[in-house]
Amino acid sequence: MTLLTVEDLTVTFPGRRGSVNAIENVSLSVEPGEILGMVGESGAGKSMTGAAIIGLIEPPGHIAGGRITLEGERIDTLPPEAMRRIRGRRIGAIFQDPLTSLNPVLTVGEQLIETIQTHLGLSRAAARERAIDWLRRVGIPAPEARIDTYPHQYSGGMRQRVVIALALCAEPRLVIADEPTTALDVSVQAQIIALLRRLARETGVAVILVTHDMGVIAETADRVAVMYAGRIVEVGPVARVLANPRHPYTEGLMASIPRIGPRPDRLAQIEGAMPRPHARPPGCAFAPRCPHRFAPCVERRPELRGTAAAAVACHLTTEVPA
Amino acid sequence: MLGFLIRRIIQSIFVMLAVALIAFMMFRFMGDPVNSMVAETATTEEREAVRERLGLDQPLWVQYGRFVARAAQGDFGLSWRNARPVSTLLAERFPATAELVLVAAGLSLLVGIPLGILTALKPGSLSAQTLQFVSLIGISLPTFVTGILLILVFSVWLNWLPSFGRGTVVDIGWWSTGFLTVSGLKALILPSVMLCLFQLTLIMRLVRAEMMEVLRTDYIKFARARGLPNRSIHFRHALKNTLIPVITIFGLQLGGLIAFAIITETVFQWPGMGALFIQAVSFGDVPVMAAYLVLVSLIFVVINTSVDLLYAVLDPRLRADAARAAH
Numbered sequence: 001m002t003l004l005t006v007e008d009l010t011v012t013f014p015g016r017r018g019s020v021n022a023i024e025n026v027s028l029s030v031e032p033g034e035i036l037g038m039v040g041e042s043g044a045g046k047s048m049t050g051a052a053i054i055g056l057i058e059p060p061g062h063i064a065g066g067r068i069t070l071e072g073e074r075i076d077t078l079p080p081e082a083m084r085r086i087r088g089r090r091i092g093a094i095f096q097d098p099l100t101s102l103n104p105v106l107t108v109g110e111q112l113i114e115t116i117q118t119h120l121g122l123s124r125a126a127a128r129e130r131a132i133d134w135l136r137r138v139g140i141p142a143p144e145a146r147i148d149t150y151p152h153q154y155s156g157g158m159r160q161r162v163v164i165a166l167a168l169c170a171e172p173r174l175v176i177a178d179e180p181t182t183a184l185d186v187s188v189q190a191q192i193i194a195l196l197r198r199l200a201r202e203t204g205v206a207v208i209l210v211t212h213d214m215g216v217i218a219e220t221a222d223r224v225a226v227m228y229a230g231r232i233v234e235v236g237p238v239a240r241v242l243a244n245p246r247h248p249y250t251e252g253l254m255a256s257i258p259r260i261g262p263r264p265d266r267l268a269q270i271e272g273a274m275p276r277p278h279a280r281p282p283g284c285a286f287a288p289r290c291p292h293r294f295a296p297c298v299e300r301r302p303e304l305r306g307t308a309a310a311a312v313a314c315h316l317t318t319e320v321p322a
Numbered sequence: 323m324l325g326f327l328i329r330r331i332i333q334s335i336f337v338m339l340a341v342a343l344i345a346f347m348m349f350r351f352m353g354d355p356v357n358s359m360v361a362e363t364a365t366t367e368e369r370e371a372v373r374e375r376l377g378l379d380q381p382l383w384v385q386y387g388r389f390v391a392r393a394a395q396g397d398f399g400l401s402w403r404n405a406r407p408v409s410t411l412l413a414e415r416f417p418a419t420a421e422l423v424l425v426a427a428g429l430s431l432l433v434g435i436p437l438g439i440l441t442a443l444k445p446g447s448l449s450a451q452t453l454q455f456v457s458l459i460g461i462s463l464p465t466f467v468t469g470i471l472l473i474l475v476f477s478v479w480l481n482w483l484p485s486f487g488r489g490t491v492v493d494i495g496w497w498s499t500g501f502l503t504v505s506g507l508k509a510l511i512l513p514s515v516m517l518c519l520f521q522l523t524l525i526m527r528l529v530r531a532e533m534m535e536v537l538r539t540d541y542i543k544f545a546r547a548r549g550l551p552n553r554s555i556h557f558r559h560a561l562k563n564t565l566i567p568v569i570t571i572f573g574l575q576l577g578g579l580i581a582f583a584i585i586t587e588t589v590f591q592w593p594g595m596g597a598l599f600i601q602a603v604s605f606g607d608v609p610v611m612a613a614y615l616v617l618v619s620l621i622f623v624v625i626n627t628s629v630d631l632l633y634a635v636l637d638p639r640l641r642a643d644a645a646r647a648a649h
């Protein structure tokens with residue numbers, strides 16, 4: 001069974017000047033054990049998609065349309081308490097900054113043990129055993145001693161390992177890793193990605209891996225979803241998308257791979273900038289920057305067409321015979 | 323930790339020496355004490371004899387040294403007003419002030435922290451907004467006005483609580499306590515409410531602001547993302563981080579409470595050190611004033627040092643820094 005299905009998801013923020021959609025009609029699916037890469041410029045809606053899936057959109061933002069299904073069960077309409085039980089237990093999350101993700105006044109062990117006990121109902125001693133085990137699995141040396149130390153006694157890379165242990169310790173089926181290496185030293189980034197990949201293989205957890213680094217996507221992900229201005233514009237197997245992008249935006253993104261910086265916020269290959277949520281054009285949001293623009297692009301928004309595994313939202317692929 | 327403690331103690335000693343200097347100078351500003359000790363017809367020889375007997379012919383720094391040495395043993399001489407030892411006077415008055423300040427401080431914490439948490443967790447609710455508004459009044463109204471209003475309502479109109487004094491007190495050794503009798507407890511209510519009001523509102527607003535700040539941090543978001551129950555997120559993960567800065571302010575304010583107690587003791591004719599001090603001021607009773615100054619400063623210094631230590635115990639980051647600095 002498909003692990004996670006997101007259909008037509010729209011997240012709206014009511015504001016003084018009317019409401020804006022942070023993401024619009026986002027559809028995607030994740031298979032068990034799969035690593036789905038997610039890329040797109042800053043503000044494209046990657047984090048918002050993740051927040052919607054784990055049910056932690058900050059008010060006044062809310063899901064205004066669509067549905068989210070986890071292992072066949074609809075979860076976007078669950079009451080808060082039921083959704084809380086899913087977080088950590090069935091969907092984990094890893095955030096960007098390990099320096100601020102850990103509570104400074106609780107030991108690493110206290111944070112791990114509490115998370116394990118909350119979801120798995122183990123005794124304190126058993127939870128502690130498991131916490132030590134997780135620290136070992138994420139590569140913390142001497143975990144029996146380190147478990148009783150505070151986060152500030154760890155380096156940045158070590159803290160992100162702890163964060164990963166915290167996200168996985170209740171054995172979720174899916175983990176959303178939102179730029180897990182952006183805040184780290186370049187030398188540590190590769191280790192963290194390798195760790196994530198190894199744990200995904202060992203535990204069978206599926207990963208939604210948000211990153212700006214196309215190199216990481218190429219090495220790590222099975223499929224990749226490309227977001228632009230709150231929508232998914234293309235999704236497909238990594239090898240195929242990299243070699244043969246169908247959406248002009250993906251094409252521009254791929255052209256930027258050799259020049260991977262930490263954050264290609266602005267693509268050298270594509271003139272212009274992504275429109276803000278309240279200033280999106282009526283047609284295709286990418287049309288103003290698109291080298292292949294033609295009449296339908298400014299009139300109608302292209303639908304995401306294709307299968308759940310591979311799809312593209314571009315008039316070129318539907319209107320023009322190949 | 324030990325190094326930190328030793329450094330703080332050395333600092334405290336310097337602070338106390340400076341305070342003692344100010345207290346010592348007060349004697350000089352009050353004019354020549356010999357004038358008030360001898361008959362107006364005394365000869366110069368007689369005056370010099372008194373001067374010598376009191377050690378006033380010595381250089382200033384020797385006199386200061388003797389003052390400090392005696393003060394360190396709790397000896398501040400005799401009151402000029404009733405010729406009783408100043409230390410005895412203060413010891414008699416100390417329990418009244420200590421109990422008043424203790425109750426006020428306890429009230430401000432026990433009420434202020436929960437109210438702060440409540441208003442932080444439900445910022446939009448009617449009760450939170452009402453509390454915010456009321457706390458604004460509490461913080462801007464002068465305390466003697468609230469004291470007089472309290473007397474008006476609860477003593478004059480309702481006749482529920484006494485408007486002055488400590489009620490019946492019980493002596494335990496040299497300590498006289500109002501905690502053991504009903505009238506003593508009743509007498510404590512109005513003064514401690516008046517005294518705590520400002521601090522209570524301050525703590526409530528501080529806890530609220532800190533808590534809201536903490537609830538926005540990444541580690542709270544991550545705790546939510548791990549599905550921890552709200553109870554744990556609010557009271558385990560957020561509260562401890564909230565209280566660390568609150569403790570510092572509370573420590574500073576505790577000293578403030580002792581100072582503010584002067585007003586409260588005056589309004590309620592509370593027989594504490596503050597009232598003693600006011601009397602001493604109006605009679606120009608310098609030894610009592612000097613002793614009060616030194617004693618209150620000592621309490622300030624002790625509280626602040628304890629707060630710093632407590633802070634280090636609560637915040638693991640500081641604990642490590644202190645340990646590193648000590649090596």
Ligand SMILES: Nc1ncnc2c1ncn2[C@@H]1O[C@H](COP(=O)(O)OP(=O)(O)OP(=O)(O)O)[C@@H](O)[C@H]1O
Pocket residue numbers: 013021022023040041042043044045046047048049058061276277
């Ligand atoms: N609290 C908010 N109120 C209104 N709009 C918001 C809010 N938070 C995010 N948005 C909007 O939602 C859109 C998507 O933001 P999101 O954080 O998901 O982007 P992102 O793709 O994760 O970007 P980045 O790469 O910078 O992390 C943005 O246009 C942003 O302006």
Ligand SMILES: [Mg+2]
Pocket residue numbers: 046047048178
């Ligand atoms: Mg983001």
